[in-house]
Amino acid sequence: MMRGVRKTSGRRERGSVAIEYAIILPVFLVLVLGLMDTGRLIWTQTTLDRAVEAAARCASIDTAQCGTAAQVQSYAVGQAYGLTIESSAFTVITKACGISVAVEYPFQLVIPWIADDALTLIASACYPV
Secondary structure: OOOOOOOOOHHHHHHHHHHHHHHHHHHHHHHHHHHHHHHHHHHHHHEEEEEHHHHHHHHHHHHOOOOOOHHHHHHHHHOOOOOOOOOEEEEEEEOOOEEEEEEEEOOOOOOOOOOOEEEEEEEEEEEEO
């Protein structure tokens, strides 16, 4: 028989679990919110890229629908699915490469302490005439 073996009440174990939880939770939340922000950032940049590419192509190919800069801008807004963006944010310029459409869009992160100011996403596309 073994003598001297004492049962622990579990109080010490519960306290250590609470301390571990307090240390791990902030790290886990920053990781999860950071992944969400990264996904939103990539989606927004991809949407802007697609919108300027479609608008530049429309300006070069379909002059009936996208004959003026204002029409190209409104077409680009329509192609930026899921984003609330003003048509004046898009610029339409004729360059040597063809018709160029560009946009600058402010992007605010969910985690404010990583970047206090909004990030500026830039997308541009040039389509030959």
